Amino acid sequence: MSRAFAAMAARALLAALPAAALAAPDGAGIMDRARSHRPQACCIYQELTLIQSDPAGESGVRRIRWFERHEPDGSSRLLLVFVAPTDVRGAAVLVTRDASGAARGEVHLPALGRPLGLAARTAGAMPLAGSDFRLADLLGEEPGGYTYAREADAEIDRSIHYVIRATPLGDARSRTGGGLRRHYVRKGDHFLVRTDFLDPRGLLARRQSFRDPRQVEPGIWQADMVLMEDFGERHRTLLKVERRVFSPDYAPAEIFSRQWLAGGRHLLIGGDAPFGP
Amino acid sequence: MLRKLVLACVERRYVVVLCLLAVTVLAASGVPKVRIDTGFDRLILEDSADRLAHQRVAREFGSDNRTVVYVRDAALWTPAKLAVLERLHRALATLPMVERIDDLYTRRSLRSVDGTVAAGPLLSGVPADVEAAESARRNALADPLALRNLISADGNAVALTVSLRERADAQADRAAYDAIEQALAPARGAFAEVFQVGPPRIGFEFERGLVHDLKVLMPVSAALLFLAVLAIARSLFAALVPLATAGLSLLWTLGMLGHAGIPLGILGAMLPPLVVAVGVAASLPLMKGYFEGLGGSAGGDRAAAIRFMAARLGTPAVVTAAAAAAGFAANAFTGIALVRDFALAATFAILANGVITLLLVPVLLAFAGPQRVERAQPGGGAGPMAGIALRALGQGRHRIVFYLLALAAALVAAFAYQVPWLHVTNDPLAFLRADRGLVQDASRIQRDMAGVKVFHITLESADGPAFQDPPNLQKLVDIQAFVARQGIFDRSLSLADELSLVNRELNDGRPEAHRVPATRKLVAQSLLFFQRRDLEPYVSRDFQRANIVVRHDIRDSTTLNHHVEELRQVVRHIAGPGITSAVTGENLMINAAADRLPGDQVRVVSFLLAAIFLVMSLMFTSFKGGLVALVPGVVPVALMFVVMALAGIPLNAGTAMVAAIAIGIATGGAIGLFLRYNSLCRRTSDYDEAVRGTVREEAGSVAAASLVLALGFGVLLLSGFTIVAQFGALAACAVLFSMIVNLLLTPLVMSRIRLVGLYEILAMQVPREVVDNSPLFQGMSSYQVRKAILISDLREVAAGTRLVEQGTMGASMYLVVSGELEVVRRDDGSERRLALLRPGDVLGEIGFIRATLRTADVRALGPVSVLRFDRDKLAKDLRFFPGIVARLNFNISCILGRRLADLVESSDVAQAARPAD
Secondary structure, eight states: OHHHHHHHHHHHHHHHSOHHHHSOOOHHHHHHHHHHTSOOOSEEEEEEEEEEEETTEEEEEEEEEEEEEEOTTSOEEEEEEEEESGGGTTOEEEEEEOTTSOEEEEEEETTTTEEEEEOHHHHTTSBSTTSSOBHHHHHOOOGGGEEEEEEEEEEETTEEEEEEEEEEOTTHHHHHTOOOEEEEEETTTOOEEEEEEEOTTSOEEEEEEEEEEEEEETTEEEEEEEEEEETTTTEEEEEEEEEEEOOGGGSOGGGGSHHHHHTTGGGGOOTTOTTOO | OHHHHHHHHHHTHHHHHHHHHHHHHHHHHHGGGOOBOOOGGGGSBTTOTHHHHHHHHHHHHOOSOEEEEEEEOTTOSSHHHHHHHHHHHHHHHTOTTEEEEESTTTOEEEEEETTEEEEEESOOSOOSSHHHHHHHHHHHHHOTTTBTTTBOTTSSEEEEEEEEOOOSSTTHHHHHHHHHHHHHHHHHTTSSEEEEESHHHHHHHHHHHHHHHHHHHHHHHHHHHHHHHHHHHOOHHHHHHHHHHHHHHHHHHHHHHHHHTOOBOGGGGGHHHHHHHHHHHHHHHHHHHHHHHHHHSTTOOHHHHHHHHHHHOOHHHHHHHHHHHHHHHGGGGSSBHHHHHHHHHHHHHHHHHHHHHHHHHHHHHHHHOOSSOOSSOTTOSSHHHHHHHHHHHHSOHHHHHHHHHHHHHHHHHHHHHHGGGOOBOOOGGGGBOTTSHHHHHHHHHHHHSOOSEEEEEEEEESSSOGGGSHHHHHHHHHHHHHHHHHTOSOEEEOHHHHHHHHHHHHTTTOGGGOSOOSSHHHHHHHGGGSOHHHHTTTBOTTSSEEEEEEEEOOOOHHHHHHHHHHHHHHHHHHHOTTEEEEEEOHHHHHHHHHHHHHHHHHHHHHHHHHHHHHHHHHHTTOHHHHHHHHHHHHHHHHHHHHHHHHHTOOBOTTGGGHHHHHHHHHHHHHHHHHHHHHHHHTTOSOHHHHHHHHHHHHHHHHHHHHHHHHHHHHGGGGSSBHHHHHHHHHHHHHHHHHHHIIIIIHHHHHTTOOOOOHHHHHHOOOOHHHHHHOGGGTTOOHHHHHHHHHHSEEEEEOTTOEEEOTTSEEOEEEEEEESOEEEEEEETTEEEEEEEEOTTOEEOHHHHHSOEEOOSEEEESSSEEEEEEEHHHHHHHHHHOHHHHHHHHHHHHHHHHHHHHHHHHHHHHHHHHSOOO
16 A cells, blocks of 8 residues: 555656656756856966876976956956976966957966967967876866767766766867867766876876865865876876965956066066065 | 726616606606797896996886887878878887887977967877878978988888887797787788887897797708718718707707706707707717728627727717817806807707717617628728828928918917907897898888987986086087987987977077077976976986987997997096986997907907816826817917908807807817827827828818718808808808818827827826836836836737747837746757746847847747837937936936946956966
8 A cells, every 4th residue: 555655656756847857967968067066256366286296206396376267258368377496487378268269378488588379279289387287178178169978877986977978079179189088077066076088099098087176165166186197108297276266356357468477577476465566 | 988888888778778768758848948038138248237227227218128110101191091000109009018109199399380389299180181191291391300210301101119118028029029010910001111120029030030940950950961971971870870869969958948947049049950960970980980890890790890889989089079068168158148048058968969979879779780881981981081181291291380380370360460350249130131121121210210229328417407407408419419420320319409499499490599498497498398208218307317319220239339439438528527427228238248259259268278278288298288289279260260350250149159169179179189199109109100090090080070060050051140140151161170270280280299198197007016126117106107108109919929039130129018928049949948028127128229130039928018119219209208208218228238237247257257368
């Protein structure tokens, strides 16, 4: 009696749910949800430590300041300034992406004394300061540059993850220097925990893992550590967030300019008063 | 002793067969354990001080165990072909033994394009269309570090340089070769040419060549020597016996190698022909003795023939085999494992063959030996060689001695003069024939790009990241400029090249900016454009050590070592204080081993000659004998080196062994001649006749054994390895030279000496009363007495035989060594015994002074041994044994004086007894 009642109740409950809620989410939907669970702040300031290592041990440490600014029109800018070691202090990479998603990059080398434009076709594929990260890895995926297909879920660290296969469209591959990739998005909070970069034969070439997730807003998570592993070269690069501030004061619009960089003002950035004297 | 051993073997033939069978079974169990090792490690000196430095450099800057995969096609730069190329790159990159790949897919370049810089690999994925492919081709050709490094000047050939992880074991190269071939297989149909060149392929080719040589050389040498013996001995049995002994020897040797864990290297191909040749040479004297015995016995009595053979089998056979074995064994003292292992294997094979021959041949003869004498006997009779030698000896002997010795001295001088110009090499590619595919492929890569071989020039600073400083980077540039000026290495690559190129591109591609960045900061900031893998071959992570990679295709160790030494000095000078330098590489270590070859050669030859001198001096109780014994060894070696210099044959791991082997073989032959000469000298006072007799008796054997050995070594010319073929040719030449020397020069120098074997002295049984009682041996030690007996003419006299006949002229004096004789005077048909002579007594002393009419018979009462002395012979021997002969002469003069005194006394007594007139 009770069993028949329970079955009837379940059928009634299912019938009452909207169809969309029952349909399994597709790859693009999951990726949209994952993006929506990232910080939506317009401006992000981070102090980072970039640690490179290989089988022989640690091979280099660099300190970087990260300035990121998103405009309401959909354009965005990212400025990375090297502050240590001393010889590279002041070297900077400026990437601007317009509303259409087209990106432009510049490199400033204080020792050279003038900015260098990065060819658009290859800017994303450029490694960040000799690390295993490419600029495109830091910029995040252009949503229109890929098609997403959901694959069978996978269990990682006893949690079920969506597995999304991302296939580059058009010239996204040459711009980002990557090909096929597979994203692992944690069910529940839609936190992107891992991206596997595959070679043309579908074999794992690099792996980007997002670790130490920190809840920066309710339902919004951001990793404090990002590990990039290059399996071909047997290298690893760890990007550790030492400090993070969501504030337009820390990433004002004027710093993303050639003049600011050419004037060497970014070299004065430091401590709690990044734009001090 | 040998005689007893042989006869005991025949008597207990089944026991002997069982023993041989047991050892053979034991050896056979080791054969499956034999492993082939053609790895490069075995060409490097085991005590090389560079090993550690090389390992450190390889760990830090990457392995120099590199294979270049070469791809050429006229339509290479099309999407379809490049798709295949990319698949090939991926396939190679995923091989487990691959540490790193350097090719157009991994070569990242920075290019200045319309005011912007483009960074990325020269090839990435598959170009979308022909235009994109052509653009990639232009980019690749425009990269000076890719040009003639990864891509040929015409753009139609590219190289994928595969660095392999450190070898775990000898099989690793083979596994790598197979895996790379498997990766290349799908690409073979797509491109006009695809091949790999590197240590794995060299190892594979060596292994294949070794197997081929073993398959070819073994049957060919066996067949040739079978036919040769058949032709010499006209006996199927005589031709088959050496094959049986050689087969067993080879089995034993392989078994020993398997059990002892000694691997078979490329020189192992020489073992079968060597064993067969040595087997034939060793069995020839036995067969000769048997056939001679058979000829002398009635009704083809096998047992009698074997007894005769055993009696003839003496020290020469053992000494010859031991000398040949010593020649091979001397090479075991080299520091190169390849040579050492072969020397050990060959020495064992020769000794094993000696034992097997000694044990098995008599048994086989006892079971199934021929019972009929063929027309020709192995090495029997004077033969044509003896005829030639005797004619040469007959013509102006003394002049010829002088000329030949002068010629020998000239040859030695010529050799000494040639030594500095002697071509020395230990390079693996030089071991292969020039027409081999691998050699041509390596040359092809070198022509189109740069040599496959690599070495490193490393600089290390004592403090801090020195190689971010432009002055230190300039040092790299200066060193590379010197390398280019040397004009012998194909190209060099360093951090300075990479930074200069980036500097140029950061300055809009201006050629004048193609130099090391001007400031340390600019260097550090330029380095931001590199990924770590780009710099790994050139600089340590802390920038304290820098590495210049040099590519070349030099196959001549002398040239390479000379230029590397010059480079080392210049690098040290440029590096200056505070920076240490090293020039290392597996290839350099292999070639450096060649530098040891001449030194090793001198050491081995000196050691061997010194050993021969000492052994021969002791053996013949004469330093002069020791010196003379060196002549037959030295002259063929001098001749061989002259041939090497004239023919341009390099001194390598193979040819370096020939000198010691030639000395061993030549000396072995010479000792045989000395012993025979010595034996004949005891039967005659005419030493020239003894020399002629020696040549007459031994020339056939010497010639037969030499020709057989030369034929066996000559078979090695069929080898696919230059090193083996050159060894074979030289060894054959050396054996023939030693034959000529032993038939012409050795007899001539031999006639100038008179030797007594120590073993004869020690073995001699002299009755006590001879030593104690004989006036001839007064004041002489037992050793001197024996030696005096041995240098004398010892005669055996049968019972009843007349040693001296009354009424005949005689000029000899005799000493009774054993037995008894009676002195009988015959007068008018009646006989009167005058005296009884016992051991120690002397007779005929008047004849010694002046030929005189014998006044009585001297007749043996039983078997008697007497020593005969005549004045001419002792006068000759005085030169050779002055101490002993002087003592003998003194004693003889005492005997004569005593006799004179007796005569005078008896004459005085007679006169006193006569009545006064």
